Amino acid sequence: MNEIYLDNSATTRPSEAVLRIMEKTLREDFGNPSSMHRKGVEAEQYVRDARKILSRILKVSEGEIYFTSGGTEGNNWAIIGGAMAQRRAGNRIITTEMEHPAVAEPFAFLEKQGFEVVKIPVDKNGVLDLAAFREALTEDTVLVSAMYVNNEIGAVVPVEELSALIRQKAPKAYFHVDAIQAFGKYRIYPRTAGIDLLSVSAHKFHGPKGVGFLYIRDGVRTLPLIYGGGQQGGMRSGTENVPGIAGLGAAAEEAYTDFEEKVSHLYALKERLRDGLSAMDHVTVHGLPGREGAPHIVNAAFPGVGAEVLLHALEDRGILISAGSACSTHKRAASPTLSAIRAPKKEAESSVRFSFSEENTFEEVDETLKALGELLPVLRRYRAR
Amino acid sequence: MYDTFLIKYGEIGLKGKNRHVFEDALAKRIGEVLSGIEGEFRVRKERGRIYVHCAGEWNEDEAIDALTHVFGIVGICPVVIYDTEDYAKLEQDMLDYVGREHPDCRATFKVKARRVNKEFPMKSMEIDAALGEAILEHFPGMKVDVHHPEILFDVEIRENVYIYSRVIPGPGGMPTGTSGRAMLLLSGGIDSPVAGWMVAKRGVVLDAVYFHAPPYTSERAKQKVVDLAKIVARYAGPIRLHVVNFTDIQLYIYDQCPHEELTIIMRRYMMRLAEHFAKQDGDIGLVTGESIGQVASQTMQSLVTTNAVCTLPVYRPLIGFDKCDIVEISEKIGTYETSILPYEDCCTIFVAKHPVTKPLLSVIERSEKKLSEKIDALFAEAVDTAETLIIE
Numbered sequence: 001m002n003e004i005y006l007d008n009s010a011t012t013r014p015s016e017a018v019l020r021i022m023e024k025t026l027r028e029d030f031g032n033p034s035s036m037h038r039k040g041v042e043a044e045q046y047v048r049d050a051r052k053i054l055s056r057i058l059k060v061s062e063g064e065i066y067f068t069s070g071g072t073e074g075n076n077w078a079i080i081g082g083a084m085a086q087r088r089a090g091n092r093i094i095t096t097e098m099e100h101p102a103v104a105e106p107f108a109f110l111e112k113q114g115f116e117v118v119k120i121p122v123d124k125n126g127v128l129d130l131a132a133f134r135e136a137l138t139e140d141t142v143l144v145s146a147m148y149v150n151n152e153i154g155a156v157v158p159v160e161e162l163s164a165l166i167r168q169k170a171p172k173a174y175f176h177v178d179a180i181q182a183f184g185k186y187r188i189y190p191r192t193a194g195i196d197l198l199s200v201s202a203h204k205f206h207g208p209k210g211v212g213f214l215y216i217r218d219g220v221r222t223l224p225l226i227y228g229g230g231q232q233g234g235m236r237s238g239t240e241n242v243p244g245i246a247g248l249g250a251a252a253e254e255a256y257t258d259f260e261e262k263v264s265h266l267y268a269l270k271e272r273l274r275d276g277l278s279a280m281d282h283v284t285v286h287g288l289p290g291r292e293g294a295p296h297i298v299n300a301a302f303p304g305v306g307a308e309v310l311l312h313a314l315e316d317r318g319i320l321i322s323a324g325s326a327c328s329t330h331k332r333a334a335s336p337t338l339s340a341i342r343a344p345k346k347e348a349e350s351s352v353r354f355s356f357s358e359e360n361t362f363e364e365v366d367e368t369l370k371a372l373g374e375l376l377p378v379l380r381r382y383r384a385r
Numbered sequence: 386m387y388d389t390f391l392i393k394y395g396e397i398g399l400k401g402k403n404r405h406v407f408e409d410a411l412a413k414r415i416g417e418v419l420s421g422i423e424g425e426f427r428v429r430k431e432r433g434r435i436y437v438h439c440a441g442e443w444n445e446d447e448a449i450d451a452l453t454h455v456f457g458i459v460g461i462c463p464v465v466i467y468d469t470e471d472y473a474k475l476e477q478d479m480l481d482y483v484g485r486e487h488p489d490c491r492a493t494f495k496v497k498a499r500r501v502n503k504e505f506p507m508k509s510m511e512i513d514a515a516l517g518e519a520i521l522e523h524f525p526g527m528k529v530d531v532h533h534p535e536i537l538f539d540v541e542i543r544e545n546v547y548i549y550s551r552v553i554p555g556p557g558g559m560p561t562g563t564s565g566r567a568m569l570l571l572s573g574g575i576d577s578p579v580a581g582w583m584v585a586k587r588g589v590v591l592d593a594v595y596f597h598a599p600p601y602t603s604e605r606a607k608q609k610v611v612d613l614a615k616i617v618a619r620y621a622g623p624i625r626l627h628v629v630n631f632t633d634i635q636l637y638i639y640d641q642c643p644h645e646e647l648t649i650i651m652r653r654y655m656m657r658l659a660e661h662f663a664k665q666d667g668d669i670g671l672v673t674g675e676s677i678g679q680v681a682s683q684t685m686q687s688l689v690t691t692n693a694v695c696t697l698p699v700y701r702p703l704i705g706f707d708k709c710d711i712v713e714i715s716e717k718i719g720t721y722e723t724s725i726l727p728y729e730d731c732c733t734i735f736v737a738k739h740p741v742t743k744p745l746l747s748v749i750e751r752s753e754k755k756l757s758e759k760i761d762a763l764f765a766e767a768v769d770t771a772e773t774l775i776i777e
Contacts (some may be wrong), residue, residue: 107742306601306734309601309605309734310600310601311603312599312600312601312602312603313600315600316599316600361525382636382639382735383735
């Protein structure tokens with residue numbers, strides 16, 4: 001059976017270039033970058049190369065890139081490290097109602113530590129309430145965190161508008177952007193966009209799992225979360241994950257090669273799937289069409305069909321998607337995003353996500369629509385009544 | 386450090402002429418569970434006692450954990466063995482034992498000697514008194530309390546002298562393999578693994594059947610059942626698990642029969658399939674986790690209708706248990722955490738808002754007639770496509 005992988009927001013297939021460079025760092029150039037001998041120097045070169053690639057892509061300096069174990073660490077570090085470093089400057093921290101747990105939970109932690117947390121609501125398409133955002137910004141706000149691209153419905157925040165408002169009304173606040181679903185899909189220039197902290201994870205764009213980076217603008221003070229041997233300027237101790245970092249660099253390089261074509265292709269896939277879904281009866285497509293939303297995520301509710309059941313029925317035909325967010329397999333509650341956009345229970349229970357990479361084809365989208373067309377009437381016939 | 390366990394077994398001791406059958410089964414099972422951990426273990430039977438001698442790189446916690454999974458054992462006693470000579474040697478050994486196992490102990494104690502070797506010149510009571518006195522003299526923190534001692538020193542004088550003071554409770558029951566085989570209807574819930582465990586505890590070897598309903602139930606739900614079977618198998622020995630695809634039968638019932646009877650009719654087909662596999666495996670009974678009134682399909686009336694399709698006896702060890710009692714056992718045997726993982730199971734997916742709670746057998750049988758066209762073929766297909774796993 002042909003496998004149609006439409007769960008690229010959960011993770012992506014590592015590319016050949018990524019596998020090649022990682023294998024080399026594991027088989028031959030396995031040194032510890034901290035070692036004085038040549039094996040160490042060789043290994044360090046991979047880390048330098050990756051840092052150079054990333055700084056070129058983001059148009060920042062190399063010293064502003066810190067490698068992490070992935071998105072969750074980056075978010076935790078930016079939020080907890082950033083807020084704690086600013087503790088004396090003020091007490092308010094702001095985020096949105098529609099965040100990944102890797103952002104929501106550090107905020108919950110800080111709230112217990114005594115910070116005042118404000119969560120900005122979103123509308124039914126996941127669009128941030130800008131008036132409420134402006135209202136929430138105060139002189140004593142020390143940190144704002146927002147998700148560039150929402151992982152479940154692909155809603156996008158207007159990063160530059162937010163940073164302009166922050167500069168105007170909360171000049172002391174650090175602006176953290178969770179770009180885990182956005183890197184490789186958007187050109188992101190933290191300096192011109194006014195971003196102070198930016199977290200990225202490699203496995204969302206054909207890199208390996210367990211590695212990512214946090215951009216920390218020069219002059220921004222954050223406390224380290226991890227103490228130890230003083231690697232990465234003492235900001236993030238621990239022997240560098242050389243294979244992961246090398247893979248991250250290679251993946252980033254590829255993601256921004258032929259960038260415009262790839263993104264256009266993703267948008268075309270998205271529109272084709274959205275159009276097909278909209279033509280079906282009893283389907284609600286979440287999020288915004290075209291360039292108003294992210295290029296690679298389509299979320300839709302099929303009332304009357306359990307999300308998990310639909311997932312497994314498609315799986316049976318080789319089509320792999322996700323129900324809710326992949327991290328929440330073990331929780332039954334409606335996902336954070338679907339709660340935030342106030343999707344009715346019937347929709348939340350029947351929502352699935354299709355997410356593309358540039359490797360996907362129109363044929364695969366058509367195949368998926370065909371499978372849905374065949375499965376839905378059968379699945380709808382059999383249900384609890 | 387001791388290097389021997391004295392294994393205490395309860396009910397087996399009550400058996401008559403076939404007692405050796407039970408002892409052999411127990412010794413065999415002990416050997417099996419210990420073969421899975423590091424170390425060299427020798428299981429020795431001697432005059433109504435089983436000893437486990439440990440050598441090599443063995444670990445105390447691991448060995449005790451393995452032994453607490455053997456049905457038939459009521460107590461595991463780490464014991465120190467000395468040579469039998471005269472009283473002077475015995476007293477010296479007793480003091481050595483107390484010094485090793487209970488250094489600087491401040492506790493109340495009692496000595497209980499048993500003289501199996503009647504050639505030893507003192508009577509049991511005399512030995513008790515003499516050893517007690519010696520302990521009092523050498524360990525000033527110790528006090529005698531003959532009624533409720535904190536430490537009871539057991540001293541057995543046989544070919545050797547055995548001294549022990551700790552008894553780690555075993556699971557009790559009868560040795561695996563002494564009572565026949567049964568087919569367990571295993572779901573991913575809390576009850577059925579406990580039911581299987583309880584029957585296995587009586588010496589029964591288990592086979593199991595699990596019904597899955599893709600795409601309505603997931604691969605993870607199946608993995609969960611495999612994991613549960615694994616936990617039960619640590620006690621019960623290897624379990625042969627049949628995974629039966631139930632989707633088509635379920636949908637056919639859905640299409641043909643009144644919706645509020647769906648669950649009952651489904652259960653009847655599960656029992657029929659379970660019995661089919663039971664006969665194939667040589668099982669002489671079925672086991673379910675049912676408890677009166679817990680859900681609609683477990684009222685007494687429902688049990689009448691599901692029982693009616695079986696020719697083998699159906700054992701329902703939880704029949705009089707409240708949910709909280711079942712949870713308690715599942716926590717004790719280690720299945721609870723796995724049981725509560727939230728995966729859909731096939732009994733709940735199409736459940737009616739108001740399922741029948743007092744079905745009449747005649748009514749259900751009439752409804753089932755509507756299945757006559759295809760059900761035999763679907764039944765045969767479910768049997769043919771079942772997957773069989775050996776869970777150890």
